[in-house]
Amino acid sequence: MLTIKDLHASIGDKEILKGINLTVNPGEVHAIMGPNGSGKSTLSAVLAGKETFTVTSGEVKFQGEDLLALAPEERSWRGIFLGFQYPIEIPGVTNVNFMKTALNEHRKHQGLPPITAAEFLKLMRQKMEIVEMDHSFSSRGVNVGFSGGEKKRNEIFQMAMLEPKLAILDETDSGLDVDALRIVATGVNKLKRPDNATVVITHYQRLLDYIVPDVVHILYKGRIIKTAGKELALEVEQRGYDWLIKEL
Amino acid sequence: MINEHYTLANGTPSRPQFSCRVPLSNSRQLFVVNGLVQETGKPFSFRLQAGKMMDELLQVISVRDDQGPTLLDVNTEFVFGNGSSGRLLCCSHAFTTGSVTTHETVEIHLEENACAEIIVMQHEHNEAHHQTRYTIHQEAGSQLKMTFLSLQGCVIENEIEVNLQGRNAVCDLSGLYLADGQQQITNRINVQHLVPDCHSSQLFKGILDNEARGRFYGKITVVPNAQRTDAFQANHNLLLSEKASIHTDPQLEIYADDVKCSHGATIGRLQPEELFYLRSRGIPKKEAELLQQLAFAYAVLVKIPNEVLRERMMDLVEKRLRGDC
Numbered sequence: 325m326l327t328i329k330d331l332h333a334s335i336g337d338k339e340i341l342k343g344i345n346l347t348v349n350p351g352e353v354h355a356i357m358g359p360n361g362s363g364k365s366t367l368s369a370v371l372a373g374k375e376t377f378t379v380t381s382g383e384v385k386f387q388g389e390d391l392l393a394l395a396p397e398e399r400s401w402r403g404i405f406l407g408f409q410y411p412i413e414i415p416g417v418t419n420v421n422f423m424k425t426a427l428n429e430h431r432k433h434q435g436l437p438p439i440t441a442a443e444f445l446k447l448m449r450q451k452m453e454i455v456e457m458d459h460s461f462s463s464r465g466v467n468v469g470f471s472g473g474e475k476k477r478n479e480i481f482q483m484a485m486l487e488p489k490l491a492i493l494d495e496t497d498s499g500l501d502v503d504a505l506r507i508v509a510t511g512v513n514k515l516k517r518p519d520n521a522t523v524v525i526t527h528y529q530r531l532l533d534y535i536v537p538d539v540v541h542i543l544y545k546g547r548i549i550k551t552a553g554k555e556l557a558l559e560v561e562q563r564g565y566d567w568l569i570k571e572l
Numbered sequence: 573m574i575n576e577h578y579t580l581a582n583g584t585p586s587r588p589q590f591s592c593r594v595p596l597s598n599s600r601q602l603f604v605v606n607g608l609v610q611e612t613g614k615p616f617s618f619r620l621q622a623g624k625m626m627d628e629l630l631q632v633i634s635v636r637d638d639q640g641p642t643l644l645d646v647n648t649e650f651v652f653g654n655g656s657s658g659r660l661l662c663c664s665h666a667f668t669t670g671s672v673t674t675h676e677t678v679e680i681h682l683e684e685n686a687c688a689e690i691i692v693m694q695h696e697h698n699e700a701h702h703q704t705r706y707t708i709h710q711e712a713g714s715q716l717k718m719t720f721l722s723l724q725g726c727v728i729e730n731e732i733e734v735n736l737q738g739r740n741a742v743c744d745l746s747g748l749y750l751a752d753g754q755q756q757i758t759n760r761i762n763v764q765h766l767v768p769d770c771h772s773s774q775l776f777k778g779i780l781d782n783e784a785r786g787r788f789y790g791k792i793t794v795v796p797n798a799q800r801t802d803a804f805q806a807n808h809n810l811l812l813s814e815k816a817s818i819h820t821d822p823q824l825e826i827y828a829d830d831v832k833c834s835h836g837a838t839i840g841r842l843q844p845e846e847l848f849y850l851r852s853r854g855i856p857k858k859e860a861e862l863l864q865q866l867a868f869a870y871a872v873l874v875k876i877p878n879e880v881l882r883e884r885m886m887d888l889v890e891k892r893l894r895g896d897c
Contacts, residue, residue, distance in 0.1 A: 372852050376844075400854035412849040416867030425863065426853040433854075465867075482853060 325350050325521055326371075326391075326490055331382035333370045339380070340366045342546035348490065351518045355532055355557060356525045358543035359565050364525045365409060367543070368494040372406035373399050386490070400426075401433040403489030403520075407479040407496050414466040419478070422466045423448065423485050430486060451484040455511040473504030480511040491515075492523045497531035509534030529561035542568055596880050599629040599661075606640030615647070618660070622653035622683070629659045629881065636666040636674065636700070646676045652686035652714070661881065663693035664702065671699035671726075678706045682714035684738060690718045691876065691885070695897075696725040698753065703729040710770075712738025719876055720747035720759070720776075721885060723892045727756045734763040736770040747776040748872040750892050751784035751816075758787040763805075765798040765831075773804040777872050779865055779893070780809065780816035791823040792835070798828045805835040810842065810868050865893050 326348040333341040340363045348354055358364050370377050371384065373396035384391040391399060414422070427447075428438045439447070448462060455477040467475050476496055483491055493512065497505055512522065512535050524535055532540075532554065540556040541548045542565065550556065550568055560568075595601050603610040620626065636644065652658060666672055682688055696702055702725050710716060722728045734743050749757040763772045778786045792803045809818040822835040842864050850860035869889050876882040891897040 372848075374848050395857070396848060396851035397854050397856045397860075400852055406852050408849065408852075412846050414846055414849070414864075414867055416870030417863050422850075422853070422855075422863075425859065426850075426855050429854045429856065429859070486853065 325387060327385045329383050329385075331367075331370070331384060332380045333366060333377045334380055335366070335377055340377070340546055341370065343382070344543075344546070344548060346541065346548065348521050348523060350489075350521055352521050352539065353516070353535060353537045354521070354523045355535075355537035355540045355554075356523060356543055356548075357527070357529075357540060357557060357560055360527075362543045363546040364543055365494055366546075368406055368492045368523075368525055371399075371492055372396055372404060397429065400486070400488075401430055405483050405486055405488030405491045407476075407483060407491065407493040409495040409498060411467045411470075411475040411479055413468045413470075415468050417466050418463055419466055420448070420462045423482065426482075427485060447485070451481055454484050454514050455480045456507050457481055472499035473501065473508075476500060476504065476508050477511070480508055480515075484511065484515055487515075487520075489520050490523070491520070492525070494525045495527065496524070497526055497528065505531065506534060529557045532557045544569060544572075596629060596631065596661075596884060598627070598880070599631050601631045601633060604632060604634040606636060607634075607644050607646045617649045619649075619651040620653055620656040620658045620686075622655060624653065624656045624658075626656075626658035629661060629878070631661045631663070634662070634664040636664075636668055636672050636696070638668050638670075640668075640672075642671070643673045643675070646674060647679075648676070649679045649681070650688075650690075651681045652683060652688045654683045655685045656683075657687040659689045659878065661691045661693065664696055666696035666700040666725075668697075668699075671701070672696075673701040674703070676702070676704040678704060680706065680708045680716070682708075682710045682716055682741075684711045685713040686711070687715045688717070689877065690716070691881065692718070692720045692730075693885070693888070694720070694722045694725055694728055695888075696728075698724070698726050698755075700725045701727040703727075704731070706730065706732045708732070708734045708743070710734070710736050710738065710741040710743060713740045714738065715742040715744075717744045717875070717877070718746070719872065720745075720749075721889070722747070722749040722751075722757050722759075723888070724897075725755065725757075729758040729760070731760045732762070734761075734772065735766055736764065736772060737766045739767050739769045741767075741770045743770075743772045744875070745772070745774045745776075746872045746875045747774075748869050748889065749776070749778040749780075749786060750869075750889065751778070751786060752781040753784060754782070755784045756786075757784070758789075760787075760789045762791040762793060763803065765792070765794045765801040765803060765828075768797065768799045768801070768828075770798070771802045774806065775804075775872060775875070776807045777868065778807075778809045778818060779812065779868060780818055781812040783813075783815045785816070786818040788818070788820045788837070789823070790821070790835070791825065792833055794824075794826040794828050794831050794833065796827040799830040801828060801831040801833065803831070803833045807837040808868075809837075809839045810865065811839060812842070812865075862890075862893055866890060869893075
């Protein structure tokens with residue numbers, strides 16, 4: 325589904341990703357862990373097409389297509405979804421309008437007519453249930469005045485609406501209390517299917533108690549320094565990253 | 573309810589096709605062609621008798637066409653009698669083939685405890701120059717809510733002077749100016765707090781593209797003894813191109829000591845973080861930028877209390893931002 329080969333990316337003169345190699349297959353859950361500043365968020369932003377970063381070399385194929393040649397919206401239409409670490413507040417754009425516009429753009433790309441108002445409301449209600457989101461959120465400005473937990477739930481709600489093939493969740497657990505964490509993780513698990521995949525970027529093992537990964541990668545200074553099964557996350561939790569760095 | 577200076581048009585007048593022809597629900601339309609009321613041939617003026625409550629919106633549609641002079645002077649007076657309450661939408665359009673200039677003076681008088689809601693929608697064309705001087709007097713306990721939407725016109729200049737001359741008067745001014753090409757839009761405002769205990773607010777926002785130029789001069793004057801004045805002013809601008817410009821000049825002149833006054837002005841560009849967020853959900857760049865602009869305009873439009881009118885204005889603003897009108 326996703327193949328990253330020797331990916332290098334910079335911001336200004338500073339190289340942040342220094343040769344990433346990663347393969348994600350349908351049905352898999354990958355976790356990317358690593359200390360602060362290792363490049364985790366940069367990797368997710370580069371995959372979603374953020375223009376702040378420049379890809380200097382390497383390639384990314386998504387379902388056989390050159391992902392790096394596509395605009396962020398084109399990536400979204402093809403099934404890439406980025407759950408933001410810090411979801412953006414957009415006063416004046418309601419959640420309903422935002423999602424309706426997004427969904428209809430997806431439908432346009434699939435050759436489908438715009439969704440009817442009734443169908444949309446029904447769909448929205450269903451998907452809001454997945455993350456136990458109150459219906460009143462739909463008429464509010466996107467993320468405006470939402471608590472940290474509500475913002476993250478809104479991210480998973482958007483993911484549920486757009487049904488991506490590959491969801492990249494950037495520190496979805498940061499700033500969440502235990503209840504919110506459970507709701508968010510349950511939402512992600514409910515959306516899991518054999519034909520889609522999830523990449524979870526996290527600092528802590530905690531989230532991985534709920535979203536169990538098939539593969540765990542450790543990112544350090546812009547490179548993946550270790551890849552193993554889910555037990556690696558537990559080991560990191562107990563021993564930190566130092567032993568891995570020393571192994572280098 | 574409205575004075576004898578005109579009678580309201582019956583049926584649909586035979587004016588050119590444009591969106592304002594479609595009446596809003598619960599509204600009455602009045603056409604003023606080249607400065608004269610279509611039905612009567614006389615200049616327009618408005619007086620709401622004391623204690624009257626207008627239940628309908630009055631839409632005054634001012635049209636310039638090729639039959640009128642190139643330079644037109646128009647003087648209009650609006651009087652809201654004691655304790656009356658009314659709602660007006662005043663829009664101006666030009667259907668001329670060449671350039672036209674309009675010099676307008678508008679006197680607005682709110683007597684004691686009168687309540688008025690006025691929307692001014694400026695929608696002429698690229699060869700239309702329109703200068704308006706609004707002089708507003710508010711007596712004790714009166715409340716004015718006035719919104720200026722400047723959408724189309726080569727040069728638009730609004731000079732707005734507010735005199736809060738009776739205690740507990742409230743004046744809420746807001747404005748949205750959208751300019752592109754080589755449009756020039758100026759708003760020059762002076763809100764004078766002449767007695768204690770009045771409230772005023774000014775929220776003006778602008779979106780400027782291409783080589784458009786905007787100017788905002790906003791002044792709050794608080795005379796000696798106008799204690800417990802509460803006055804607010806904000807001017808926010810979004811520049812969409814390198815060559816678009818805005819000059820913003822907020823001023824406070826305060827001669828009383830127990831007052832609450834604030835002002836702020838900003839000039840910015842579309843937020844790239846917002847744009848990326850919207851695009852990452854599949855919204856194409858152009859559409860995402862439009863959403864951002866609508867979101868920026870929203871704070872002004874949301875001040876229009878009547879829902880039907882607010883939605884009509886939102887539609888119009890969206891069309892304007894899309895380049896459809």
